[in-house]
Amino acid sequence: MSSGSVTCGIMALVETSLDNASSRRVSARLSALQPSATLAVDARAKALKAAGESVIGFGAGEPDFPTPSAIVDAAVEACRDPKNHRYTPAAGLPELRSAVADKTLRDSGLSVSASQVLITNGGKHAIANAFAAILDPGDEVIIPAPYWTTYPESAALVGAVPVIIDTDETTDFKVTVDQLEAARTSATKVLLFVSPSNPTGSVYSAEEIDAIGAWAAEHRIWVLADEIYEHLTYDGVPLLSLPARVAALGDRFIVVNGVAKTYAMTGWRVGWMIGPEDVIAAATNLQSQITSNVSNVPQRAAIAAVSGDLDAVAEMRTAFDRRRRAMHAGLNAIDGITCALPLGAFYCFPNVSGLLGRSMRGRVASTSAELAEIIIDEVKVALVPGEAFGAPGHLRLSYALGDDDLAEGIGRLTSLIADAS
Numbered sequence: 541m542s543s544g545s546v547t548c549g550i551m552a553l554v555e556t557s558l559d560n561a562s563s564r565r566v567s568a569r570l571s572a573l574q575p576s577a578t579l580a581v582d583a584r585a586k587a588l589k590a591a592g593e594s595v596i597g598f599g600a601g602e603p604d605f606p607t608p609s610a611i612v613d614a615a616v617e618a619c620r621d622p623k624n625h626r627y628t629p630a631a632g633l634p635e636l637r638s639a640v641a642d643k644t645l646r647d648s649g650l651s652v653s654a655s656q657v658l659i660t661n662g663g664k665h666a667i668a669n670a671f672a673a674i675l676d677p678g679d680e681v682i683i684p685a686p687y688w689t690t691y692p693e694s695a696a697l698v699g700a701v702p703v704i705i706d707t708d709e710t711t712d713f714k715v716t717v718d719q720l721e722a723a724r725t726s727a728t729k730v731l732l733f734v735s736p737s738n739p740t741g742s743v744y745s746a747e748e749i750d751a752i753g754a755w756a757a758e759h760r761i762w763v764l765a766d767e768i769y770e771h772l773t774y775d776g777v778p779l780l781s782l783p784a785r786v787a788a789l790g791d792r793f794i795v796v797n798g799v800a801k802t803y804a805m806t807g808w809r810v811g812w813m814i815g816p817e818d819v820i821a822a823a824t825n826l827q828s829q830i831t832s833n834v835s836n837v838p839q840r841a842a843i844a845a846v847s848g849d850l851d852a853v854a855e856m857r858t859a860f861d862r863r864r865r866a867m868h869a870g871l872n873a874i875d876g877i878t879c880a881l882p883l884g885a886f887y888c889f890p891n892v893s894g895l896l897g898r899s900m901r902g903r904v905a906s907t908s909a910e911l912a913e914i915i916i917d918e919v920k921v922a923l924v925p926g927e928a929f930g931a932p933g934h935l936r937l938s939y940a941l942g943d944d945d946l947a948e949g950i951g952r953l954t955s956l957i958a959d960a961s
């Protein structure tokens with residue numbers, strides 16, 4: 541063994557691929573990584589808008605509201621305090637870790653200590669940290685589809701194997717225990733569980749959560765519970781946390797969450813992962829080598845957010861609920877589109893297979909990806925094709941935009957498709 545591989549574990553990996561290294565510019569792992577399709581659609585919509593086009597953006601997964609002013613005020617104050625101009629602990633400000641632990645007990649009924657919380661650069665970063673902390677190459681991660689586009693990429697980046705289980709409208713896009721059991725192998729390490737779901741808006745019931753949690757506990761499978769949309773449920777659907785409900789999981793769970801969706805703070809980039817102390821310590825170690833602390837001013841803003849009340853999200857929820865119904869009705873009125881009423885998050889995920897093969901303004905889409913292209917080209921409406929979520933034949937439309945824009949976008953779609961033959 542060379543001295544390099546003794547001092548640095550990653551050298552062993554590097555040495556195994558030295559033979560081909562000189563002929564490659566970009567690493568094999570990053571060459572295989574797909575860009576975020578949702579960010580790409582959003583970037584295209586923003587570029588068209590900047591060029592003066594009237595674009596309706598159903599692509600972005602972000603609230604259209606400004607961040608509540610009390611949170612912004614906390615950030616302004618934090619900017620003026622020199623203590624926030626310095627490095628702080630890699631795991632996050634102790635006050636924020638503790639505020640997140642308190643908030644988790646308040647909202648989910650899950651009791652954790654501050655040392656079980658790692659503050660990350662958004663929920664996306666928490667997912668990457670979590671996978672890096674518990675997965676080895678070859679470990680399998682069960683990911684029900686339609687899935688948020690980041691999950692499989694993030695798992696594959698650490699050499700793990702995403703095992704995709706397809707779901708469809710017949711179960712409201714929810715995975716069943718029978719499906720999970722059929723996918724389980726001796727290499728299964730983690731189940732990715734998200735409710736409310738992006739992209740489908742589906743929400744699991746208490747019975748479904750309990751059954752899935754019991755299955756994971758029985759087979760000693762870790763659950764990574766993504767709870768970023770916890771406060772966005774409609775029609776009286778309760779907020780339910782799998783790790784809080786299923787004590788039998790023991791400490792084999794990680795919760796991912798953040799301020800982005802609840803407090804309209806997508807651009808502030810503060811999220812967190814909650815898990816057992818050894819896993820949090822490992823992820824903190826990783827973070828200390830890669831990013832150090834999350835920017836202090838957004839962390840201070842996040843303290844104000846999670847320790848404050850939930851009035852602002854209640855107001856957003858009322859607006860989203862109205863838009864959800866408007867979008868659902870508008871989509872179902874279009875010949876060739878069928879859409880279930882989503883119960884959470886802020887997305888509709890209609891089935892558009894009835895539009896494939898039809899001619900629209902002289903163009904024919906044979907896939908939902910081609911359909912999304914035609915829609916943005918012809919009527920300047922940006923939406924994300926189901927292919928990005930492992931579910932071709934669908935489109936994802938966010939209803940986190942103004943009521944007038946929503947009506948305008950659905951109107952444009954209706955007129956484009958009305959001409960289809």
Ligand SMILES: Cc1ncc(COP(=O)(O)O)c(C=O)c1O
Binds near residue numbers: 688766797811
């Ligand atoms: C399901 C899900 N999880 C996590 C995130 C991460 O959010 P952020 O990194 O903005 O905190 C998103 C963002 O779109 C999401 O949709």
